[in-house]
Amino acid sequence: MTTSRIAPSWQPGGHRDRLLSIRLRRPRVQDAIIVAALFATLCTGCAVGPDYRRPALPATDSYTRAPLPAAIGSTTVGQDEQHLELGAKITREWWTVFASPALNALVQRAFAHNPSIQSAQAVLRQAQENVTAQRGAYFPSVQLGYSPSRQKNAVGTVSPTLTSGEALYTLHTAQLSIAYAPDVFGLNRRTVESLQAQADAQRFQLEAAYLTLASNVVAAAVQEAALRAQIDASKDIIAADTRSLAILRQQAVLGYASGLDVATQETALAQAQQSLPALQKQLEQTRNLLAVLAGSLPSQGGTEDFDLASLQLPQALPLSLPSQLVEQRPDVRAAEAQVHAASAQVGVAVANRLPQFSISAMYGGSSTQFSRMFEDHNKFWGLTGNLAQTVLDFGTLKHRQRAAEAAWQQSAAQYRGVVLTAFQNVADALYALDADARALSAAMQAEAAAEKTLGLVRKQLDLGYVNALVLLNAEQAYQQTKIARIQAQAARFSDTAALVQSLGGSWQSTADTVSSG
Template sequence: MKTWRRTLLATTLATCCGGCAVGPNYQRPETPSPAQFTREALPAATGYDEAKLQQLAAGQAIAQTWWQVFGSAALNDRVQRALAHNPDLDAAMAALRQAQENVAAQRATYFPSAQLNYTPSRQRDAVGTLAPTLASNATYYTLHTTQLNISYAPDVFGLNRRTVESLQAQAENQRYQLEAARLSLASNVVNAAIQEASLRAQIDATEAVITAQTRALDILHNQARLGYASGLDVAAQESALAQARQALPGLQKQLEQNRDLLAVLCGDTPDQAGAAQFDLEHLNLPVTLPQGVPSQLVDQRPDVRAAEENVHAASAEVGVALANRLPQFTLSGAYGGSSTSFTRMFTDDNIFWALAGSVSQTVFDFGALKHKQRAAEAALQQSAAQYRSVVLGAFQNVADTLYAIDSDARAFAAADDAEHAAARTLELTQKQQQLGYVNVLVLINAQQAYQQARIARIQAQAARLSDTAALIQALGGGWEASEKSG
């Protein structure tokens, strides 16, 4: 008989503990799967000569340390330093640990909780009014009480399971946010390095123009003294020189501010920025670029994965809201002893115990729980819509970058040709002006044209490097390589 009762009790408890989890089971939202990123197929190679050619390779994987494709040891060091010391990344790591600990804490409610309590007290009975409390009729006594309380809430309708599921999704969201922060940080460092190299080249170009125009002004001063140049020619050259000098402080300001940015990204203060160390000649333009596959983009982008986990968490919260509307079960037990002597608390006559079970059900709350469930369902719809928006934005990022790579390659080719043509024009104009065949205004125009062409070529060269970093970032940055290897 006792065996039958124990079997029945164990079966009942197992049924209560293993009940169904109410609410929707998570299903990954549908996402668009276009055949290609762009409206029309882009050229497989961009550029106009072998030295400046880039090819798009559809099957090329992205390395976790993708910034090494630029072939700069200084850049590699900066990115690694940023990943090790950036405070925003430290904050993201702490947020992940917090989310993981919240999951572990919630999982603990799968099991019974036990509390042990010991309470000593010194007391006196009001014997003039009440009968003595103790069997010995003592008025003064010290009472020692020790009690073990055990409570357990069977997860009949899956309230705790759905709560754990939601917290797990939130922890995964934080993990993907951490990967997105790493990718964004590495991209910011790479772009800042490219910007530094571009600004230094533009400053060098501007200083070269200033030097050339200063030399031309000296020649004009000599010619004016000899009567071969007019005061108007001298004034025009002075104006051109002043304009060139005016452009220099702005470029120098951008360079210093960019160096401050690099220092802060690496976790340093601006005074620790060190000397400028990046130039365009030592940043290699990768020969091959990953083109990416549209069907794989959703899995490769950490921000998309983070948005998906928001949907998962919202789905689980619907189950939590629904389970809160159903009966809640609780089992509890207590065992202890009480005595005026510490050593006799657990003798037969001083032991007490209790077993209890309870079921609670909200029967009237003016619709509070119903509206909370509807709010959770609306939150699920919101997160699903936000997820679709993030997915569409990811496809747009890749398409925009592919178009930029193609157009900026053609822009660089044109800027490179324009610089060579302007340099040749300036050289011929200088010779003609020295021989007196053209006036100084023609020379000034040639100088300004060359300056603009050279700076345009530098900017176009930097844009192609930035396009490479932007494409890798848009495709997810290779963070999943660490998952596969792990």
């Protein structure tokens, strides 16, 4: 006889033994699975721990203490006027309102190649895979094994392994094992809930990365445009100072100007020339920043040139309702998802303190011949249930639950802090829009007055009615007012982008599309 079983408990014999064998062979692995599934269904209860409830929204209908004017920047002729549209939607590609094809192309290139976006996408995929992996615990795990072994009994053993008494043999064993842990108290459900909330947080972090990147590109482009304008203004001042110096030198030759006047003008020219390299340095550094934001090396970027004349200030500014802010800001949504994850972790900690159930089943065969492993007398099977309850752990699980509850309270407090910061950002942006518009109005008036004064002083200098010191003061005043006007003009572009960023933009569909690509 070539088949064998390890440690047989009875030997097949007559008719009674054959009936007993049939009865013992009737349970099969399919029956074990059905029994396990029914037991799991009966044992599955509700998930313990707190059910997540969204934090209360701020009870307010305004961002600022006093209402802002409906029209911003309407006090000076020639200044662009902007209107706040309460409740208006923010366009998904909001940077296009500046009407700059170069800016639009640069933002899209940054989305495609910026490492921070690629990193956030990878983190999101990791979080989603963790959720999918944990969901696998809802179902039984099935393992199939095959184990051949070559064995030899001691010569003269009293109880040989094989009924044939052969000492040297090869044993083939194949086994199907099924294990399942019924989620009686919701341990796995709370774990999946926590992981899903963490994945949601990463998705909102990706949205925030897109919004921040677009805002940084717009801010750097505006800064480049402002620096170019300041460089042009400095060059104009240098050219004017050079002409004034030439006139003074001619007058000095004729006796109409002193050497002190010439030296004073030379000082003014040198000071104007000294300010130019600093501005050029800032311009090159800003161009490097734009290249890196777009995912390029500084030596490979900087193909776009931005100037204030190529940017258009949008006339309509969307202003989301306060109740919409928490829905739009990705950082607020991410903080809320962290509260959800922490809440589910409390349920995990509670479930770990309750009894743990598990079911396992096995079915297989063993024989000295591979082809006869599953013949009648070579099969084996088993069905096992297990119940475990921690009786004494010196407070370990209890204090872990308390730690989870404290982490939940911490995340809730952090969420409230993020909401407060979000409202502060919007209020700051609104005040900045109004204040910078008024600052630009004053700067334009000051520049016009300084330019008129400088023109009159130059005419008087040419006629010999004033000295070089008066011209120096007039030139410095005009230079300062012109640069101040450029900075105030650039601030209005930056304030517009800051308002959209503080409102959270509109990134739900865009981030999902890019992250899934």
